[in-house]
Amino acid sequence: MGNLTQRTPSLGLSLFSVVAISAGALMAFHGYLTPGELVAMQGVLLGLSQSISDVADCYPQLVQAAAGMQRIDDILLEVPQINDSSTADVMPRPSRQIEFRGVNFGYTDEKLNLLDVSFRVPVNTLNAFVGPSGSGKSTILNLVTRFYEAGSGTVTIDDVDVRSVTQLSLRSHMSVVFQESFLFNTSVRENIRVGRPEATDSEVEAAARAAEIHDIVLAMPQGYDTLAGERGSRFSGGQRQRIAIARALLRDPAILVLDEATSALDPVTEDQINETLLRLAKGRTVLSVTHRLSPVAQYDRIFVLKDGRVVEQGPHAELLQQNGVYAGLWNKQSGFTISKEGDHVDVTVERLRAIPILSKLDPDLLKDLVSDFITDRIPHDRIVVQQGDLADKFYIIVRGQVGVSIRNDDGTERKLTTLQDGDYFGEIALLRTVPRTATVRTNGECIFLTLPREKFSKLLERAPEFRELLSRDYPA
Ligand SMILES: Nc1ncnc2c1ncn2[C@@H]1O[C@H](COP(=O)(O)OP(=O)(O)OP(=O)(O)O)[C@@H](O)[C@H]1O
Ligand SMILES: [Mg+2]
Numbered sequence: 001m002g003n004l005t006q007r008t009p010s011l012g013l014s015l016f017s018v019v020a021i022s023a024g025a026l027m028a029f030h031g032y033l034t035p036g037e038l039v040a041m042q043g044v045l046l047g048l049s050q051s052i053s054d055v056a057d058c059y060p061q062l063v064q065a066a067a068g069m070q071r072i073d074d075i076l077l078e079v080p081q082i083n084d085s086s087t088a089d090v091m092p093r094p095s096r097q098i099e100f101r102g103v104n105f106g107y108t109d110e111k112l113n114l115l116d117v118s119f120r121v122p123v124n125t126l127n128a129f130v131g132p133s134g135s136g137k138s139t140i141l142n143l144v145t146r147f148y149e150a151g152s153g154t155v156t157i158d159d160v161d162v163r164s165v166t167q168l169s170l171r172s173h174m175s176v177v178f179q180e181s182f183l184f185n186t187s188v189r190e191n192i193r194v195g196r197p198e199a200t201d202s203e204v205e206a207a208a209r210a211a212e213i214h215d216i217v218l219a220m221p222q223g224y225d226t227l228a229g230e231r232g233s234r235f236s237g238g239q240r241q242r243i244a245i246a247r248a249l250l251r252d253p254a255i256l257v258l259d260e261a262t263s264a265l266d267p268v269t270e271d272q273i274n275e276t277l278l279r280l281a282k283g284r285t286v287l288s289v290t291h292r293l294s295p296v297a298q299y300d301r302i303f304v305l306k307d308g309r310v311v312e313q314g315p316h317a318e319l320l321q322q323n324g325v326y327a328g329l330w331n332k333q334s335g336f337t338i339s340k341e342g343d344h345v346d347v348t349v350e351r352l353r354a355i356p357i358l359s360k361l362d363p364d365l366l367k368d369l370v371s372d373f374i375t376d377r378i379p380h381d382r383i384v385v386q387q388g389d390l391a392d393k394f395y396i397i398v399r400g401q402v403g404v405s406i407r408n409d410d411g412t413e414r415k416l417t418t419l420q421d422g423d424y425f426g427e428i429a430l431l432r433t434v435p436r437t438a439t440v441r442t443n444g445e446c447i448f449l450t451l452p453r454e455k456f457s458k459l460l461e462r463a464p465e466f467r468e469l470l471s472r473d474y475p476a
Contacts, residue, residue: 017045020043044187066155075136082149084166091165092256093173094157097122098144098285102153105143106255113139115308117153121301123254126278126286128330130294133418137289138304141257144287146170147338153411175253179260179444181244183232189224191232191243195250203250211246212276213239236447240271249280256281258288262295264444266379267342271295291334291420292399302326332422336457337449345375345398345449355396357474365463372455378447384440391429391436391448399419400446406438418443431474 105114208214304312319326335351
């Protein structure tokens with residue numbers, strides 16, 4: 001578009017010049033114009049064409065800038081849903097507890113996404129919210145931070161309703177770290193300072209030191225002046241999260257809110273950052289949403305959500321004993337050992353037995369099958385299986401998250417569900433060659449254990465009774 005708007009006027013002008021100069025020359029020849037007037041006219045024409053082409057050069061930028069301004073305008077004109085009342089107080093630093101009492105909440109009128117949620121969290125404790133995708137974990141955080149307000153019931157901090165204080169004072173006590181952190185294409189220093197714009201350079205560096213990113217930044221040629229690159233592309237995922245943690249710490253928050261803050265990272269980096277977070281949690285209240293359970297085993301309290309309700313709560317050991325939803329989630333994620341480099345996974349026979357299609361296999365054969373599994377590490381946003389492709393492998397997600405979607409007849413994609421640590425898919429591929437019924441795409445780096453059909457078929461040759469059983473349980 002830019003080239004077209006630039007070329008059109010200059011082409012038009014050139015044509016016009018050809019005509020004008022030819023006509024001028026003819027008129028001068030016949031004595032209607034003096035040669036001096038002809039030269040003057042050409043001078044004016046040259047100046048005019050230069051000016052027009054200058055304007056044409058700017059035009060594409062102007063059009064783009066106008067579109068950008070329109071978007072900024074749209075955001076500025078957005079009417080906030082959450083407003084402070086005229087009598088709103090300033091919220092003092094939390095010193096006792098955060099409490100939900102009979103909270104019901106729905107994003108829309110059609111459906112409640114939180115149902116009668118009640119719990120209490122003392123300050124300076126570590127708290128985790130776990131449960132299946134869509135169960136309402138992030139929604140709880142949205143109500144604590146007051147990005148949304150409870151429909152009925154109350155959310156209080158030290159018995160003060162969060163709706164009765166100013167949003168500014170409430171949020172001054174909180175920092176939030178999400179799964180993906182946005183870095184601006186400016187210096188590391190300014191990226192951290194986003195947390196508290198008036199912070200001094202030494203405060204920024206202290207926060208970076210606490211988030212254990214200081215040495216890495218110093219090792220870069222430009223140190224704290226290093227530009228982060230478009231969306232922080234100069235840094236690895238783990239480094240980006242550390243910068244985001246430094247940004248969060250700069251506010252010295254009483255409440256640290258983490259929404260899957262480490263779940264998109266590779267296992268080694270994830271463990272390291274979780275250790276950092278545990279150190280930083282001292283003297284703060286941590287509310288952490290995560291689908292990965294091993295780090296929360298040492299938390300003070302775990303809340304298990306299901307369909308918008310808190311169905312279990314307590315420390316890890318207690319919840320395991322209850323043998324309920326949490327124990328089920330825990331067992332699903334147990335039984336895998338990932339090598340330090342993350343390139344090899346060992347799985348126990350007991351874990352394999354929990355997968356229905358393998359559950360009736362003879363113990364000795366199941367033991368042999370363990371070594372037939374292949375570890376497969378797949379980066380973020382890759383297609384793992386494509387709808388319609390012929391299936392030849394069974395997948396277990398050892399860690400990571402995938403989105404499952406199907407293509408509608410009109411070509412649009414419809415998201416079906418999210419699968420994560422301990423889930424599996426494609427078991428029919430072990431039995432017969434059929435097209436995949438859905439597309440599976442990684443959402444963050446994933447580690448899979450895969451079992452190719454030819455390995456499974458070899459095993460079946462040694463177990464005719466099991467083959468019989470399968471053909472009955474999984475008829476074609
Ligand atoms: N802005 C929104 N508008 C409408 N519905 C929403 C919105 N955000 C979330 N929901 C719905 O509310 C429910 C709870 O969502 P929530 O984000 O709290 O789930 P979650 O437990 O955090 O899941 P995940 O593990 O996938 O992040 C889901 O059914 C979701 O579709
Ligand atoms: Mg969520």
